[in-house]
Amino acid sequence: MNEAPPIIVGAGPAGSAAAILLLSNGIAPILYERQATPGDALCGGFLSWRTLERLQALGLAPGEASGHRVDRLRITAGTREWSGSLPAAAMGLSRRRLDSLLLDRARALGAEVRHAAVRHEEGAFRADDGRALRADSIFLATGKHDMRGLARRPRAAAGQNPFLGLRTRFAPPATMAAELAGTIEMHLFAGGYAGIVLQEDGSANLCLALRKRRLAEAGGDPLRLFDQLAGQPGPLGLRMAALPEQPRVDAIGQVPYGWYAGRGAPGLFRLGDQAGVIPSLAGEGIGIALASAELAVQHWLAVQHWLARGAGGAERFQKAMAARLRPRLALAQAITAAGVSARGGPWLARLAAIPGLSRGVAGWLRID
Ligand SMILES: Cc1cc2nc3c(=O)[nH]c(=O)nc-3n(C[C@H](O)[C@H](O)[C@H](O)COP(=O)(O)OP(=O)(O)OC[C@H]3O[C@@H](n4cnc5c(N)ncnc54)[C@H](O)[C@@H]3O)c2cc1C
Numbered sequence: 001m002n003e004a005p006p007i008i009v010g011a012g013p014a015g016s017a018a019a020i021l022l023l024s025n026g027i028a029p030i031l032y033e034r035q036a037t038p039g040d041a042l043c044g045g046f047l048s049w050r051t052l053e054r055l056q057a058l059g060l061a062p063g064e065a066s067g068h069r070v071d072r073l074r075i076t077a078g079t080r081e082w083s084g085s086l087p088a089a090a091m092g093l094s095r096r097r098l099d100s101l102l103l104d105r106a107r108a109l110g111a112e113v114r115h116a117a118v119r120h121e122e123g124a125f126r127a128d129d130g131r132a133l134r135a136d137s138i139f140l141a142t143g144k145h146d147m148r149g150l151a152r153r154p155r156a157a158a159g160q161n162p163f164l165g166l167r168t169r170f171a172p173p174a175t176m177a178a179e180l181a182g183t184i185e186m187h188l189f190a191g192g193y194a195g196i197v198l199q200e201d202g203s204a205n206l207c208l209a210l211r212k213r214r215l216a217e218a219g220g221d222p223l224r225l226f227d228q229l230a231g232q233p234g235p236l237g238l239r240m241a242a243l244p245e246q247p248r249v250d251a252i253g254q255v256p257y258g259w260y261a262g263r264g265a266p267g268l269f270r271l272g273d274q275a276g277v278i279p280s281l282a283g284e285g286i287g288i289a290l291a292s293a294e295l296a297v298q299h300w301l302a303v304q305h306w307l308a309r310g311a312g313g314a315e316r317f318q319k320a321m322a323a324r325l326r327p328r329l330a331l332a333q334a335i336t337a338a339g340v341s342a343r344g345g346p347w348l349a350r351l352a353a354i355p356g357l358s359r360g361v362a363g364w365l366r367i368d
Helices: 013-024 049-057 095-108 174-180 212-217 222-230 235-241 285-306 313-339 344-351 357-364
Strands: 007-009 030-033 068-077 080-092 112-115 119-121 124-126 138-140 163-170 183-189 192-198 204-211 250-255 268-270
Touching (some): 013 030, 013 095, 049 285, 068 192, 068 235, 068 344, 068 357, 080 183, 080 344, 163 212, 174 183, 174 192, 183 235, 183 344, 192 235, 212 222, 222 235, 268 285, 285 313, 313 344
Parallel strands (some): 007 030, 068 183, 138 268
Antiparallel strands (some): 119 124, 163 204, 163 250, 183 192, 192 204
């Protein structure tokens, strides 16, 4: 067995899930997280039915999250729209609530949580005090951006015209709240898309993913972009026009949609967005975070039992994870590219009406 406990860096969904699974198997990891309390991350307000199953398997009782139940999907592009039922019930839930629930569960099982930003320097992972972390295995769960000092993902990962994310939360007017009840809306427009879902407190989470160039066309000002979208005919225009004045907008840049870790490094298990970044339109990033934690812990445990000192476990895990991710990422990338093109959005809204197609695609985008 390892002398030093495994280390997990990042207490988002992937890191906390890995901690829960290790602890459930009698292994006590050390979990490093740079934030003192879970923040309300911009990304991940929609939890798919598969993600909900995984959360239950991690010990979260059904209903514990008390999120907003979502049964229907509505897709719009310009004045065209389609709506239909999802394959199973999903949920709108804030990231603050999700991350808190998972971290609390890890703590309840005995996780040791240290609040420090970890960086990679002089060939070692180091906490704030500069001391090297002693571990044979590191579970890297730090999200979509590179860790300071660690070999960068290829620059091309985010592309020439990368995606960025914008989010605002607001109290919807009564008519909008009634229309959004039980529904996730996906509005496609040239250069991006906007998802809207209600969350546990009745607030509406409006999250946009768009090409950098699209924001540049609005002078780099999110509020000007919102005004431009509010002027468009169709359901998105109506939603944007109903936003409060001067809403608070959170932003995240350079999202490397479609990137995945093809090869692993000895002892380094890349989880969640460090394993692969699926376009948010799929609503499966959190599912991937949880699935990668499950698979990584399975590989880590197998290696501990049968081989010496973690040899090969991380590399085998990363290869297996990449094989699961590749087809989902390719499909989500293709849908995203079509959906954000000027003509593609209306075509997708038309295709969505083919009986069974949307449900089939929605099901197929889930990670197994
Ligand atoms: C615009 C947008 C919308 C999205 N919407 C959805 C959605 O509705 N549904 C869905 O399923 N997915 C969605 N996603 C994807 C989803 O948010 C991510 O896939 C998911 O958050 C990945 O989880 P993670 O645990 O890997 O990383 P994160 O959630 O990013 O968590 C990383 C954690 O690591 C910590 N950390 C980072 N660096 C360090 C460090 N150096 N030291 C210590 N701690 C560190 C952070 O503070 C954080 O707590 C969306 C993505 C985008 C871009």
